[in-house]
Amino acid sequence: MGNTISQNPPPAPQLDLSRYPKLSREQAGHLRHFYNLSAAIDGDWPHMGSQEPAQEFLDAYRYQLATMAYASALAYFHRMPALRGTFKPLLRALIHKMLRREVWGYWYLTSQSGIMPDPDLKELRKPWADPIVRENIMYSGHLLLMISLYTMLFNDGEFEKPGSLSFHWDPLFWGMGPETFEYDRESLQSAIIAEMERNGWVGVCCEPNLIFVACNQFPIIAMHLNDARDGTTVAAEVLEKYKAALECRGMISEKELYQDWFRVRQQDTAAPRSVGFTAWAAAFMNTWHSEFVRSGFDNHSAGFITNIDGQIELQHPMVAGVYRAAWAKEGDAAAKDPARTLQDAREFYKAHRTSIKFPYNEPTFGYVVKWLSELGKTTEVGGLLEYADTHLHPTWENGGLYYPRNDQATDDEARWTHMDPFTGNAAIGYARLNVEDGMKKIFDKPWTRETIASSPYVDGLGLSQGVDCLRGVWDADRKALIITVREWAGKQKTRVDFLVKNLPAGAYTVDTSNGDSQRHEVNQGGQLAAGATVSAKEEVDIVVSATNTFS
Template identity: 40%
Template sequence: MTPSSAPLDRVQLGHLRHFDNLSRNLPNDWSLMQGKGQGQDDFGSYRFQLAYMAYALALTHRHRLPAAPGAFRPTFQRLIAKMLEPDVWLYWRDVSRGGSIYNAHMVDQLHEEWDPVVRDNIMYSAYVQSMAHLYAYLFDDDRYAEPGALTFRYWSFFWGGEERRFPYDQNLLAETIYGQLVENGYLGVACEPNCVFQICNQPAILGFRMQDLRTGGRRAEEVVEGYQKAWEQFGRLDAGGHYNMMISADTKEVRPNRMVAPWVDAWCGALMNSWNRDFVHEHYPSQVREFLVPGSDGAISVRSAPAMEVMGQRLVNDTCDFGWVAAWASEMGDAETLSGLLTHADRHFAPTWRGGGLYYPRNDTPAEQDGHRTDIEPMSGNVLLGYARLNVPDGLHGLYNQPWDRAHFTDPALTEVDAVEVSRAEFADGVLRFRLRGLDRAGPGRVVIGRLGGRGEWTLRRDGEVLASGVDESVHHGGDSGGRDVLGGAGGLELRCPPGPPREYTLAVSR
């Protein structure tokens, strides 16, 4: 799959900037990220927002800006760091004890578990695992393979006793999840105790695939084969043609998508397309048409299932239906549906620019007086609508099945980016083409063009005019402004990028 040749537009760049802004929030600052649900145990929780921001970065880097690792690496690191914060995973201490309608009978068998990845909880552990292995693959960097690189730590002066500390790394975490999968006959690992959801086992498969791309292993292939066989007797789809939501681990009772909730099909389909494309594409048209609500002038909305009544209580949570259908449509390459959904979002979800970033703020009001849906939660508004705009058709499928060759990681690239907006970056036929705009956060931005060692002579142009030339990492000649805007060094060429309109650059190498 070749990179998208069109540069990112203002709206796509706004979504990336919003992801970056959220990643920079101080520890324990979850501004704009709190939804209707309580306790971080529903579908709009911090862990899902963080993970799918990282997935959106991965898809954008892989398919749109492959020669700009420096534009994504720091944000990705910050998202992983936030994923390890106690606010994200401490819900497991309570959820691990059971007591829901699906595991109430197991309460006496279960105990309070502080380690958030040692058993069950695939709805968290698989995301940490996949984020770490995505990072390793995309950036050719094994920092999360170091012992203790993924450590879950909690201590409070007021309660909880001694520090809880659970050191993992990307490989130990993968082994832990793999061991649970094998123990469960490849059917999957539970989210809540006894509840094996199809959806949350898909990220683990993606993580195993990224690990295989680094190691040459075949674990993802093994897991997929085992998963397919394990589900054959139950069927991935229910009688209505929708994805079965979950299976009870003890009784093997399958829970269908009884409410015909959009999030079940959309979330599962978008992720499963990574390794099961033909199946997902076959069922998509009949599934999605049950959820769409046509509007005026090309707009399309999504209908949500009525809120469930559980144990005498009306369930209040974030379904993220609208956002997941948009993400699903983007993966399916359904441009008409995606365009209609984004049209509705821009009309009725109050698109907001903040700190250079674009998002749709939370709104709990179901609809306007004219009946148009206005309900939107942070998972959709912060993440999924941006994810959908940044993705390409079969984006996860391409990430999974069409890996970069090793040459990619030695080709010239923008290896460091600071206070600069990158809307194009690709290397082909000996030319690095990129488009930059300085953000003026505190003076000129900075970009390092790395991996020039052994490339011989090069010529750097800006808007067609020669800016500088040289050999390997050395600058031999600067143009009109090249002497002050381009510096050579062992790490590559350091390019200063003053604020202003976007500028087009090319760097041609001789070998």
């Protein structure tokens, strides 16, 4: 612990805090919403209910939790890397929720398969409850990336211990007694790789018999992060076979949308019906296949994302299909009058939308804004976020920002109205918190044990303390740690106290923008106590520096 030397040290050179970006109110609101959902009592899932009641569809709990974890990881890695004590409990709480039976228990029924994913099926398969051992990459792949990010970001080996991932199957009134399925990071990854090999490396099934490109991106990223930690080359070996299998099966293309899925038993693919799966896959494939992903963007986005007279909108898949067909047929004529082409497409949709029989809407808006954010398409993502803020009912609750569920696909004029909990709770927050190539930069240069061991950080400053954290960075050149907090609940005063750990040896001044100042002596790798009193709706900067005080 640092020793306090003086309450009023002599002035030192001023530090320009504007060089350190801070979160916007909306970005901080998304993080707080993640926290609010993760802190809900077990068994309560506020705002997270999905269209499909059995957790089988694309807006299920698992997708929301995973996306919140990825968004939190991006915010920590790129924006506030000194706030370890803020982000570690948040990611750990999301992992805890991911291990709840409500999240993975759907698999017992789904494992039996059915004629929708496998039309040649003559009888149901014998079910199994273990959500990891076979297929189900739509759960296991996300879980692997969640725990691999946690391991890398915090140099924490919790999930490397045998049995650290335990799945308790214990229905109350049926079955032959409780079962427990135990895994850890290594055995979870090994189970996924075994399934990829069984399917000829084209991927692991999500639903029985169906392999989706998007869902297989998450474990590949995780394998690469684990290689960096373990000194292995698993991901490179898997990717060589996986990429060849994708190309052999015609699953991905720069000119056309990616295939919706590959059927293992029938050895065929399903033609794409929307940009959604392409956007979702490309957002994460950008980590290892960036040139390919970027070269296909214009072809993939055409007609789905429109920019007419500065109005950027996402179009319903049927509208986009007609729009794309008109451009292919009319060429220059459509280009000269895109507003007419769009209106014609919308009129076609209004006349034919009753022919759409599938009862659920995929979370396309969320997939698309994640894709745009990763590729740094600032005009497009900014336009869609502005559309969401204008038309899709942004809502603040307990300091958190989300967009409430609306199952209606479009309004009477065929403009987008659909909002699912995956998009409203998680994906829009992901897009706002991301930076260009955000996941790719984590993939390319993950933190090492050595990086984490030598980096100063804040401990004890959490989202439970009544403040939003807007800034948290260590400037090694200036030997300064800059923190900004904001009281969000309107309380008269909130006191926050925390420790700054792992500091280089030396004398430090702790200054706050509301006038407090202390000086400490710190031994190498030592720590000091800091804090501030924050008034209602007030922002306070706290600077721990060898060279700085406020003038």
